Amino acid sequence: MKVTLSVIKADIGGWVGHSESHPEILELARQHLEKAKTNGMLIDFHVTKCGDDAQLIMTHKLGEENKEIHKLAWDVFVEGTTLAKKLKLYGAGQDLLSDAFSGNVKGMGPGVAEMEIEERTSEPVIIFMADKTSAGAWNLPLYKMFADPFNTIGLVIAPKMHDGFSFEVHDVKEHTRIIFNTPNDIYDMLVLIGAPSRYAVKAVYNAKSGEIAAVSSTQRLSLIAGRYVGKDVPVCVVRGQGSFPAIGEILEPFTNPTLVEGWMRGSHHGPLMPVSVEDSTPSRFDGPPRVIALGFQLAEGKLIGPRDMFIDKGFDEARRKANMAADYMRGHGPFEPHRLPLDEMEYTTMPQIMDKLKARFQKLEE
Numbered sequence: 001m002k003v004t005l006s007v008i009k010a011d012i013g014g015w016v017g018h019s020e021s022h023p024e025i026l027e028l029a030r031q032h033l034e035k036a037k038t039n040g041m042l043i044d045f046h047v048t049k050c051g052d053d054a055q056l057i058m059t060h061k062l063g064e065e066n067k068e069i070h071k072l073a074w075d076v077f078v079e080g081t082t083l084a085k086k087l088k089l090y091g092a093g094q095d096l097l098s099d100a101f102s103g104n105v106k107g108m109g110p111g112v113a114e115m116e117i118e119e120r121t122s123e124p125v126i127i128f129m130a131d132k133t134s135a136g137a138w139n140l141p142l143y144k145m146f147a148d149p150f151n152t153i154g155l156v157i158a159p160k161m162h163d164g165f166s167f168e169v170h171d172v173k174e175h176t177r178i179i180f181n182t183p184n185d186i187y188d189m190l191v192l193i194g195a196p197s198r199y200a201v202k203a204v205y206n207a208k209s210g211e212i213a214a215v216s217s218t219q220r221l222s223l224i225a226g227r228y229v230g231k232d233v234p235v236c237v238v239r240g241q242g243s244f245p246a247i248g249e250i251l252e253p254f255t256n257p258t259l260v261e262g263w264m265r266g267s268h269h270g271p272l273m274p275v276s277v278e279d280s281t282p283s284r285f286d287g288p289p290r291v292i293a294l295g296f297q298l299a300e301g302k303l304i305g306p307r308d309m310f311i312d313k314g315f316d317e318a319r320r321k322a323n324m325a326a327d328y329m330r331g332h333g334p335f336e337p338h339r340l341p342l343d344e345m346e347y348t349t350m351p352q353i354m355d356k357l358k359a360r361f362q363k364l365e366e
Protein backbone atom coordinates (compact mmCIF):
# COMPACT_ATOMS: atom_id res chain seq x y z
CA MET A 1 0.00 0.00 0.00
CA LYS A 2 1.25 3.48 -0.90
CA VAL A 3 1.21 5.99 1.94
CA THR A 4 2.59 9.51 2.34
CA LEU A 5 4.22 10.67 5.54
CA SER A 6 4.21 14.47 5.82
CA VAL A 7 5.97 16.35 8.59
CA ILE A 8 5.26 20.07 8.54
CA LYS A 9 6.49 22.39 11.28
CA ALA A 10 6.59 26.04 12.20
CA ASP A 11 7.67 28.24 15.05
CA ILE A 12 4.54 30.31 15.62
CA GLY A 13 5.43 31.60 19.07
CA GLY A 14 7.48 30.78 22.14
CA TRP A 15 6.49 30.30 25.78
CA VAL A 16 8.49 31.85 27.56
CA GLY A 17 10.77 33.72 25.13
CA HIS A 18 11.99 31.09 22.66
CA SER A 19 12.08 28.16 25.10
CA GLU A 20 8.91 26.07 24.69
CA SER A 21 5.62 25.62 22.83
CA HIS A 22 2.43 26.50 24.66
CA PRO A 23 0.16 23.49 25.36
CA GLU A 24 -2.95 25.34 24.14
CA ILE A 25 -1.36 25.83 20.70
CA LEU A 26 -0.57 22.11 20.46
CA GLU A 27 -4.11 21.26 21.60
CA LEU A 28 -5.55 23.51 18.92
CA ALA A 29 -3.40 21.70 16.32
CA ARG A 30 -4.62 18.31 17.61
CA GLN A 31 -8.26 19.36 17.30
CA HIS A 32 -7.75 20.48 13.68
CA LEU A 33 -5.97 17.29 12.67
CA GLU A 34 -8.53 15.12 14.51
CA LYS A 35 -11.23 16.73 12.35
CA ALA A 36 -9.19 15.98 9.21
CA LYS A 37 -8.83 12.39 10.36
CA THR A 38 -12.55 12.05 11.03
CA ASN A 39 -13.43 13.39 7.59
CA GLY A 40 -10.98 10.96 5.97
CA MET A 41 -8.32 13.35 4.68
CA LEU A 42 -5.72 11.99 7.11
CA ILE A 43 -5.15 8.34 7.96
CA ASP A 44 -3.43 9.31 11.20
CA PHE A 45 -1.48 12.11 12.88
CA HIS A 46 0.67 13.00 15.83
CA VAL A 47 1.25 16.54 17.12
CA THR A 48 4.39 17.28 19.09
CA LYS A 49 6.95 20.01 19.68
CA CYS A 50 10.66 20.56 19.82
CA GLY A 51 11.34 23.64 21.93
CA ASP A 52 9.12 26.44 20.57
CA ASP A 53 8.51 24.69 17.23
CA ALA A 54 5.11 23.02 16.63
CA GLN A 55 5.37 19.75 14.68
CA LEU A 56 2.56 18.18 12.66
CA ILE A 57 3.20 14.54 11.72
CA MET A 58 0.55 13.27 9.28
CA THR A 59 -0.12 10.20 7.14
CA HIS A 60 -2.45 10.16 4.14
CA LYS A 61 -2.91 8.88 0.60
CA LEU A 62 -2.75 12.19 -1.24
CA GLY A 63 0.96 12.14 -2.19
CA GLU A 64 3.73 14.69 -1.67
CA GLU A 65 3.17 18.45 -2.00
CA ASN A 66 -0.57 17.98 -1.88
CA LYS A 67 -2.48 21.25 -1.77
CA GLU A 68 -5.14 20.06 0.72
CA ILE A 69 -2.56 18.72 3.19
CA HIS A 70 -0.43 21.86 2.95
CA LYS A 71 -3.54 24.04 3.35
CA LEU A 72 -4.51 22.04 6.45
CA ALA A 73 -1.08 22.68 8.01
CA TRP A 74 -1.15 26.32 6.97
CA ASP A 75 -4.58 26.86 8.54
CA VAL A 76 -3.38 25.23 11.79
CA PHE A 77 -0.41 27.63 11.88
CA VAL A 78 -2.55 30.68 11.04
CA GLU A 79 -5.11 29.85 13.75
CA GLY A 80 -2.28 28.94 16.11
CA THR A 81 -0.78 32.37 15.46
CA THR A 82 -4.08 34.07 16.36
CA LEU A 83 -4.06 32.16 19.67
CA ALA A 84 -0.34 32.89 20.16
CA LYS A 85 -1.07 36.60 19.72
CA LYS A 86 -3.90 36.41 22.26
CA LEU A 87 -1.56 34.75 24.77
CA LYS A 88 1.10 37.30 23.72
CA LEU A 89 3.59 34.49 23.15
CA TYR A 90 6.98 35.59 21.95
CA GLY A 91 7.49 35.85 18.18
CA ALA A 92 3.86 34.93 17.41
CA GLY A 93 3.64 33.83 13.77
CA GLN A 94 7.37 34.35 13.17
CA ASP A 95 7.73 31.51 10.64
CA LEU A 96 4.75 32.55 8.51
CA LEU A 97 6.33 34.76 5.90
CA SER A 98 3.27 35.35 3.78
CA ASP A 99 -0.31 36.40 4.49
CA ALA A 100 -1.92 34.29 1.78
CA PHE A 101 -1.70 30.57 1.05
CA SER A 102 -0.88 29.80 -2.56
CA GLY A 103 -1.09 26.00 -2.82
CA ASN A 104 2.10 24.87 -1.09
CA VAL A 105 3.69 25.84 2.23
CA LYS A 106 7.18 25.44 0.75
CA GLY A 107 8.92 28.78 0.60
CA MET A 108 6.30 30.33 2.89
CA GLY A 109 8.22 29.69 6.12
CA PRO A 110 7.13 26.32 7.55
CA GLY A 111 9.59 23.40 7.23
CA VAL A 112 8.42 20.40 5.21
CA ALA A 113 9.73 16.83 4.90
CA GLU A 114 7.53 14.38 3.00
CA MET A 115 7.93 10.91 1.53
CA GLU A 116 5.50 8.75 -0.40
CA ILE A 117 6.39 5.10 0.19
CA GLU A 118 5.22 1.61 -0.51
CA GLU A 119 4.71 0.43 3.07
CA ARG A 120 6.80 -2.69 3.78
CA THR A 121 5.74 -5.72 5.86
CA SER A 122 7.28 -3.83 8.76
CA GLU A 123 7.94 -0.10 8.33
CA PRO A 124 9.91 1.47 11.18
CA VAL A 125 10.54 5.23 10.76
CA ILE A 126 12.36 7.78 12.86
CA ILE A 127 11.38 11.44 12.72
CA PHE A 128 14.10 13.83 13.85
CA MET A 129 13.05 17.34 14.84
CA ALA A 130 15.37 20.08 16.04
CA ASP A 131 15.29 23.58 17.48
CA LYS A 132 17.89 26.36 17.53
CA THR A 133 19.74 25.04 14.51
CA SER A 134 19.47 25.24 10.73
CA ALA A 135 19.10 23.31 7.48
CA GLY A 136 22.52 21.66 7.21
CA ALA A 137 22.37 20.14 10.71
CA TRP A 138 21.48 16.70 9.28
CA ASN A 139 24.47 16.53 6.90
CA LEU A 140 26.87 14.90 9.33
CA PRO A 141 24.38 12.48 10.93
CA LEU A 142 23.00 11.42 7.50
CA TYR A 143 26.52 10.87 6.21
CA LYS A 144 27.31 8.67 9.20
CA MET A 145 24.05 6.69 8.96
CA PHE A 146 24.26 6.00 5.23
CA ALA A 147 27.94 6.21 4.25
CA ASP A 148 30.17 5.51 7.26
CA PRO A 149 30.85 1.83 8.04
CA PHE A 150 32.31 2.82 11.42
CA ASN A 151 28.79 3.97 12.32
CA THR A 152 26.71 1.57 10.22
CA ILE A 153 28.08 -1.95 10.14
CA GLY A 154 25.12 -2.87 7.89
CA LEU A 155 26.98 -1.22 4.98
CA VAL A 156 29.59 -3.97 5.36
CA ILE A 157 27.58 -7.03 6.38
CA ALA A 158 23.98 -6.53 5.21
CA PRO A 159 23.64 -7.63 1.54
CA LYS A 160 20.72 -5.21 0.92
CA MET A 161 22.86 -2.23 1.94
CA HIS A 162 26.22 -3.27 0.55
CA ASP A 163 25.80 -1.33 -2.74
CA GLY A 164 25.59 1.90 -0.77
CA PHE A 165 23.28 4.90 -0.86
CA SER A 166 22.71 7.89 -3.17
CA PHE A 167 22.60 11.36 -1.65
CA GLU A 168 20.68 14.26 -3.16
CA VAL A 169 22.52 17.43 -2.12
CA HIS A 170 21.10 20.94 -2.55
CA ASP A 171 22.99 24.18 -2.90
CA VAL A 172 20.68 26.35 -0.78
CA LYS A 173 22.06 29.60 -2.20
CA GLU A 174 22.06 28.76 -5.92
CA HIS A 175 18.97 26.49 -5.76
CA THR A 176 20.65 23.62 -7.59
CA ARG A 177 20.91 19.90 -6.81
CA ILE A 178 23.44 17.12 -7.40
CA ILE A 179 23.30 13.35 -6.79
CA PHE A 180 26.29 11.59 -5.23
CA ASN A 181 26.61 7.79 -5.18
CA THR A 182 28.40 6.50 -2.11
CA PRO A 183 30.85 4.95 -1.41
CA ASN A 184 32.42 5.95 -4.79
CA ASP A 185 31.70 9.68 -4.50
CA ILE A 186 32.29 10.26 -0.80
CA TYR A 187 35.42 12.39 -1.13
CA ASP A 188 33.73 14.70 -3.65
CA MET A 189 30.53 14.80 -1.63
CA LEU A 190 32.33 15.67 1.61
CA VAL A 191 33.86 18.76 -0.02
CA LEU A 192 30.33 20.10 -0.28
CA ILE A 193 28.33 18.69 2.65
CA GLY A 194 31.18 19.52 5.04
CA ALA A 195 29.99 23.12 4.45
CA PRO A 196 26.44 22.70 5.80
CA SER A 197 25.49 26.37 5.72
CA ARG A 198 25.68 26.20 1.91
CA TYR A 199 25.06 22.56 0.94
CA ALA A 200 22.36 20.44 2.59
CA VAL A 201 21.46 16.77 2.13
CA LYS A 202 17.85 16.79 0.92
CA ALA A 203 17.25 13.05 0.47
CA VAL A 204 18.96 9.66 0.54
CA TYR A 205 18.07 6.58 -1.58
CA ASN A 206 19.11 2.93 -1.45
CA ALA A 207 21.45 2.73 -4.47
CA LYS A 208 20.38 -0.79 -5.44
CA SER A 209 16.61 -0.63 -4.99
CA GLY A 210 16.16 3.11 -5.54
CA GLU A 211 13.85 3.25 -2.51
CA ILE A 212 13.68 6.52 -0.58
CA ALA A 213 15.58 6.14 2.70
CA ALA A 214 15.55 9.64 4.20
CA VAL A 215 14.22 13.09 3.45
CA SER A 216 14.90 16.39 5.15
CA SER A 217 13.48 19.89 5.02
CA THR A 218 16.16 22.12 3.60
CA GLN A 219 15.23 25.71 3.33
CA ARG A 220 16.75 28.81 4.71
CA LEU A 221 14.19 31.26 5.99
CA SER A 222 16.75 33.99 6.19
CA LEU A 223 17.34 33.62 2.44
CA ILE A 224 13.66 33.34 1.63
CA ALA A 225 12.81 36.53 3.43
CA GLY A 226 16.06 38.40 2.79
CA ARG A 227 16.15 39.48 6.43
CA TYR A 228 16.19 37.91 9.90
CA VAL A 229 13.01 35.95 10.51
CA GLY A 230 14.07 33.23 12.92
CA LYS A 231 15.61 29.97 11.86
CA ASP A 232 14.86 27.45 9.19
CA VAL A 233 15.01 24.74 11.84
CA PRO A 234 14.90 21.43 10.03
CA VAL A 235 13.11 18.08 10.33
CA CYS A 236 14.23 14.77 8.87
CA VAL A 237 12.45 11.45 8.28
CA VAL A 238 14.49 8.23 8.11
CA ARG A 239 13.28 4.68 7.31
CA GLY A 240 14.88 1.83 9.23
CA GLN A 241 15.77 -1.85 8.94
CA GLY A 242 15.83 -4.17 5.94
CA SER A 243 17.48 -2.27 3.06
CA PHE A 244 18.03 0.70 5.38
CA PRO A 245 20.18 1.11 8.51
CA ALA A 246 18.96 -0.53 11.74
CA ILE A 247 17.27 1.87 14.18
CA GLY A 248 20.38 1.77 16.41
CA GLU A 249 22.55 2.74 13.43
CA ILE A 250 20.19 5.64 12.67
CA LEU A 251 20.39 7.00 16.23
CA GLU A 252 24.11 6.36 16.77
CA PRO A 253 25.45 9.57 15.09
CA PHE A 254 23.76 11.65 17.80
CA THR A 255 25.99 10.17 20.51
CA ASN A 256 28.54 12.77 19.42
CA PRO A 257 26.89 16.18 19.83
CA THR A 258 28.26 17.98 16.79
CA LEU A 259 28.53 21.75 16.59
CA VAL A 260 25.73 23.32 14.58
CA GLU A 261 24.68 26.87 13.82
CA GLY A 262 21.57 28.53 15.24
CA TRP A 263 22.02 29.05 18.97
CA MET A 264 21.14 32.44 20.58
CA ARG A 265 19.74 34.95 18.09
CA GLY A 266 20.46 32.45 15.33
CA SER A 267 24.02 33.69 15.46
CA HIS A 268 26.07 31.14 17.39
CA HIS A 269 27.50 27.65 17.02
CA GLY A 270 26.67 25.14 19.75
CA PRO A 271 26.44 21.40 20.36
CA LEU A 272 23.32 19.56 19.14
CA MET A 273 21.98 17.84 22.28
CA PRO A 274 19.80 14.73 21.83
CA VAL A 275 16.89 14.88 24.30
CA SER A 276 13.41 13.51 25.04
CA VAL A 277 10.43 15.57 23.88
CA GLU A 278 9.90 16.69 27.47
CA ASP A 279 13.48 17.92 27.70
CA SER A 280 13.34 19.94 24.48
CA THR A 281 13.16 23.23 26.38
CA PRO A 282 16.20 25.24 25.25
CA SER A 283 16.67 27.78 28.05
CA ARG A 284 20.41 28.03 28.68
CA PHE A 285 21.44 31.02 26.51
CA ASP A 286 18.31 29.97 24.53
CA GLY A 287 19.89 26.57 23.93
CA PRO A 288 21.98 24.62 23.53
CA PRO A 289 20.45 23.40 20.23
CA ARG A 290 18.18 20.35 20.70
CA VAL A 291 17.19 17.34 18.64
CA ILE A 292 14.38 14.89 19.41
CA ALA A 293 13.71 11.56 17.69
CA LEU A 294 10.26 9.95 17.58
CA GLY A 295 9.98 6.37 16.36
CA PHE A 296 6.86 4.89 14.77
CA GLN A 297 5.93 1.63 13.10
CA LEU A 298 3.57 2.34 10.21
CA ALA A 299 0.64 -0.06 9.91
CA GLU A 300 -1.56 0.66 6.87
CA GLY A 301 -0.62 4.31 7.38
CA LYS A 302 -1.45 4.29 11.10
CA LEU A 303 1.28 5.77 13.28
CA ILE A 304 2.00 3.05 15.85
CA GLY A 305 3.84 5.11 18.44
CA PRO A 306 5.49 7.38 19.19
CA ARG A 307 8.44 5.97 21.03
CA ASP A 308 10.62 8.76 22.38
CA MET A 309 13.96 7.35 21.21
CA PHE A 310 16.42 9.73 22.93
CA ILE A 311 14.84 9.11 26.34
CA ASP A 312 17.18 6.09 26.48
CA LYS A 313 19.88 6.20 29.16
CA GLY A 314 22.35 5.34 26.38
CA PHE A 315 22.26 9.04 25.40
CA ASP A 316 23.09 10.37 28.90
CA GLU A 317 26.80 10.68 28.07
CA ALA A 318 25.98 12.55 24.85
CA ARG A 319 23.97 15.04 26.89
CA ARG A 320 26.80 15.43 29.38
CA LYS A 321 29.27 15.93 26.56
CA ALA A 322 26.94 18.50 24.98
CA ASN A 323 26.75 20.42 28.26
CA MET A 324 30.55 20.42 28.53
CA ALA A 325 30.87 21.58 24.91
CA ALA A 326 28.26 24.26 25.61
CA ASP A 327 30.37 25.60 28.50
CA TYR A 328 33.49 25.53 26.37
CA MET A 329 31.83 27.34 23.46
CA ARG A 330 30.19 29.92 25.78
CA GLY A 331 33.65 30.77 27.09
CA HIS A 332 34.31 32.42 23.71
CA GLY A 333 31.54 34.98 24.35
CA PRO A 334 31.16 37.22 21.31
CA PHE A 335 34.15 35.69 19.50
CA GLU A 336 34.16 33.28 16.56
CA PRO A 337 33.89 30.33 16.24
CA HIS A 338 31.14 30.50 18.92
CA ARG A 339 29.66 33.49 17.15
CA LEU A 340 28.95 32.81 13.47
CA PRO A 341 31.07 34.51 10.79
CA LEU A 342 29.72 37.96 9.87
CA ASP A 343 28.05 36.90 6.62
CA GLU A 344 26.21 34.00 8.30
CA MET A 345 24.66 35.87 11.20
CA GLU A 346 20.90 36.13 11.12
CA TYR A 347 20.99 39.63 12.39
CA THR A 348 23.82 42.01 12.77
CA THR A 349 24.64 45.57 13.75
CA MET A 350 27.56 45.54 11.30
CA PRO A 351 26.18 48.07 8.75
CA GLN A 352 25.27 50.61 11.45
CA ILE A 353 28.61 50.15 13.26
CA MET A 354 30.63 50.44 10.03
CA ASP A 355 28.69 53.56 9.15
CA LYS A 356 29.45 55.09 12.52
CA LEU A 357 33.15 54.15 12.37
CA LYS A 358 33.71 55.09 8.73
CA ALA A 359 35.32 58.42 9.45
CA ARG A 360 37.70 56.88 12.00
CA PHE A 361 39.22 54.33 9.59
CA GLN A 362 42.62 55.49 8.29
CA LYS A 363 44.41 54.13 5.25
CA LEU A 364 47.55 52.11 6.10
CA GLU A 365 50.81 52.88 4.30
CA GLU A 366 51.64 50.18 1.70
Ligand code: 13P
Binds near residue numbers: 240241242243247248
Ligand atom coordinates in the same frame (compact mmCIF):
# COMPACT_ATOMS: atom_id res chain seq x y z
P1 13P B 1 17.28 -6.20 9.55
O1 13P B 1 18.30 -6.63 8.53
O2 13P B 1 16.05 -7.04 9.57
O3 13P B 1 16.99 -4.75 9.45
O4 13P B 1 17.93 -6.44 11.04
C1 13P B 1 19.10 -5.85 11.42
C2 13P B 1 19.04 -5.58 12.90
O5 13P B 1 18.06 -5.10 13.42
C3 13P B 1 20.22 -5.90 13.69
O6 13P B 1 20.45 -4.91 14.67
Ligand code: 13P
Binds near residue numbers: 265
Ligand atom coordinates in the same frame (compact mmCIF):
# COMPACT_ATOMS: atom_id res chain seq x y z
P1 13P C 1 13.73 30.44 17.39
O1 13P C 1 14.16 30.31 15.97
O2 13P C 1 13.39 29.13 18.00
O3 13P C 1 12.63 31.43 17.52
O4 13P C 1 14.96 30.98 18.22
C1 13P C 1 15.29 32.32 18.10
C2 13P C 1 16.57 32.64 18.79
O5 13P C 1 17.50 33.04 18.15
C3 13P C 1 16.65 32.49 20.23
O6 13P C 1 17.81 33.10 20.74
Ligand code: MG
Binds near residue numbers: 051
Ligand atom coordinates in the same frame (compact mmCIF):
# COMPACT_ATOMS: atom_id res chain seq x y z
MG1 MG D 1 12.14 27.68 17.27
